[in-house]
Amino acid sequence: MSRDQDWLLRQLPLGMVSEDFFVRFVSIFQEQAGTLVAHADNLAHLADLKLTPPEMIRWMAQWLGLPGIDPEYSEAVQRRILATAAATLQLRGTTAGLTRLLELYSGGPVIVSEGGGVFEQGEAPVGPAWVVMEVPSTGLLEEADFLSLVLDEVPAHVHAEIWVAQRRIWPTPERLAEREAS
Structure with missing residues (x-):
């Protein structure tokens, strides 16, 4: 947006504009004010x-x-990550939200299966909620980073299983042993 050079001076009352002192005084600040207004x-x-x-x-x-987004990623990838995160914010923790984020992170088609839903009173399945996520790869991410990002999106009360290229990476055998021991 362009402004006339004397835009700040023209905001003074007419009586002040006729005084040379005020014109010179306001002119000192006009350039700095122009920078602030441009910002x-x-x-x-x-x-x-x-x-x-x-x-x-x-x-x-x-x-x-x-x-965070790795600054080493191309600008297009960074923009795609942010756009997907913004679009899925209201879907966070849902099958649709998990699917879109997994597709973004893995770079390929995914399968998300879950045991949730809407049930008549007394007809809900017994046992904890669960979700199984299958992806072809972890995309640009290291496996640990991928796992951390995905688990952060799964609701805390839901038991999650994550498979990458037909290999289960979560829960780990150690985690399964802990679960069975408790």
Whole structure:
């Protein structure tokens, strides 16, 4: 947005504009004020995923609860991660939300099976809630990072099983032994 050079001076009352002192005094601050107003004019663009700089993308990801986005990822991948996180925020912990995030992280098709649903009173299955997630790979992530991100999306009361390329990575045999012992 462009402004006339004397935009700040024109905001003074007419009686002050006729005084040379006020004109010179306000002129001192006009350039700095112009910089501040230009920053304010750009605020709407900073939150626009298509226009914001990559550094802002990583910062915005933290607003949505993501632990961070690796700056080594391409700008397109960073923007896709943020867009998916924003789109799935209201779906967090649901089958649809898990599916979209798993597709993002793994880079491929996923299968999410779960035992939840809506049941008539007294007809709900006995036992804990469960979810089984199957992905072809962990995508760009190390297995431990992938596991941490996925488990963070699963509701705490739900027993989760995660399979990567037909190999169960969660729960680990140690975790299963702990569960059986308790």
